[in-house]
Amino acid sequence: MSEGYNAQSGADFTIILFFYVGRNEPAVSRLITNSLTTSYNHPMTSRERSFRLEAVVLRHLDWGEADRMLTLFTAEQGKVRAVAKGVRKMRSRKAGHLEPFTRVNLLLARGRDMLLITQAETVDAFLALRDDLLRTTQALYVIELLDRFTYEEGENHALYRLLVETLSRLAQADFNSDLVLRYYEIRLLDLVGFRPQLFRCLNCEEEIIAQDQYFSAERGGVLCPRCGRIVLEARPVTIDTLRYLRHFQRSNWSEASRAPLPTPLNRELEILMQYYLTYLLERGLNTPTFLRRIRRDWS
Numbered sequence: 001m002s003e004g005y006n007a008q009s010g011a012d013f014t015i016i017l018f019f020y021v022g023r024n025e026p027a028v029s030r031l032i033t034n035s036l037t038t039s040y041n042h043p044m045t046s047r048e049r050s051f052r053l054e055a056v057v058l059r060h061l062d063w064g065e066a067d068r069m070l071t072l073f074t075a076e077q078g079k080v081r082a083v084a085k086g087v088r089k090m091r092s093r094k095a096g097h098l099e100p101f102t103r104v105n106l107l108l109a110r111g112r113d114m115l116l117i118t119q120a121e122t123v124d125a126f127l128a129l130r131d132d133l134l135r136t137t138q139a140l141y142v143i144e145l146l147d148r149f150t151y152e153e154g155e156n157h158a159l160y161r162l163l164v165e166t167l168s169r170l171a172q173a174d175f176n177s178d179l180v181l182r183y184y185e186i187r188l189l190d191l192v193g194f195r196p197q198l199f200r201c202l203n204c205e206e207e208i209i210a211q212d213q214y215f216s217a218e219r220g221g222v223l224c225p226r227c228g229r230i231v232l233e234a235r236p237v238t239i240d241t242l243r244y245l246r247h248f249q250r251s252n253w254s255e256a257s258r259a260p261l262p263t264p265l266n267r268e269l270e271i272l273m274q275y276y277l278t279y280l281l282e283r284g285l286n287t288p289t290f291l292r293r294i295r296r297d298w299s
């Protein structure tokens, strides 16, 4: 934990605390601890209320004078909010442990009405994503999507694994980052309960055959050409796009990543997914607009 962010070191008492605690003089350290409680709500006084969690930082918000409220995603508890005390006072790079899409190991303590982060250690900062504006924005899209589809509903190991794997894939230059995102969208929809129906018409239940079809966000999947024409909100979808979606839905990453994804096809998939996701979330996402702008300005 030597490299980690430590809540105690955020205060001006750093040197005194380290000195006394380091010398293991309990009476003195308790005295100092008590003197900090008013401004600090010192979390380490009762060890049994502390626990460790691995998390990915989704976002943070300035909180009070010097603190930050973090929204985290964890395997064990789903979405969790916790306060990092004094983090904005620190000039050091330690605050970087708590930046969006960093994977961290946390020591948390239950405060009176909220969780407090007492220590943070980076597991993976995904540095390759931070040097490149396009990949940074793609990573922000990954966490925005997860954030928008989840509430504090508890344990979700599969979703946590998908999140971490997706960020790792984005950080690897040899993967097509568009393909990483399209695969992520389909898997995420599965895990949050909005798996689109791609094999039978949602109106007449006929099996979908190899020809251009329609997609209805409202009904959550594909409609045959006959039914699609009479459903107002349904959009045409080409058979190539549909093939991709089906392939992603049925495949693991090693199979899915082998498929080449030409730019025009990616565009079509992206537009279709944005239509479906926006419908499900009842309003647009922030990052896709920014992503499109970067791509346009850079190409």
Ligand SMILES: [Zn+2]
Pocket: 201, 202, 203, 204, 205, 206, 223, 224, 225, 226, 227, 228
């Ligand atoms: Zn039909």
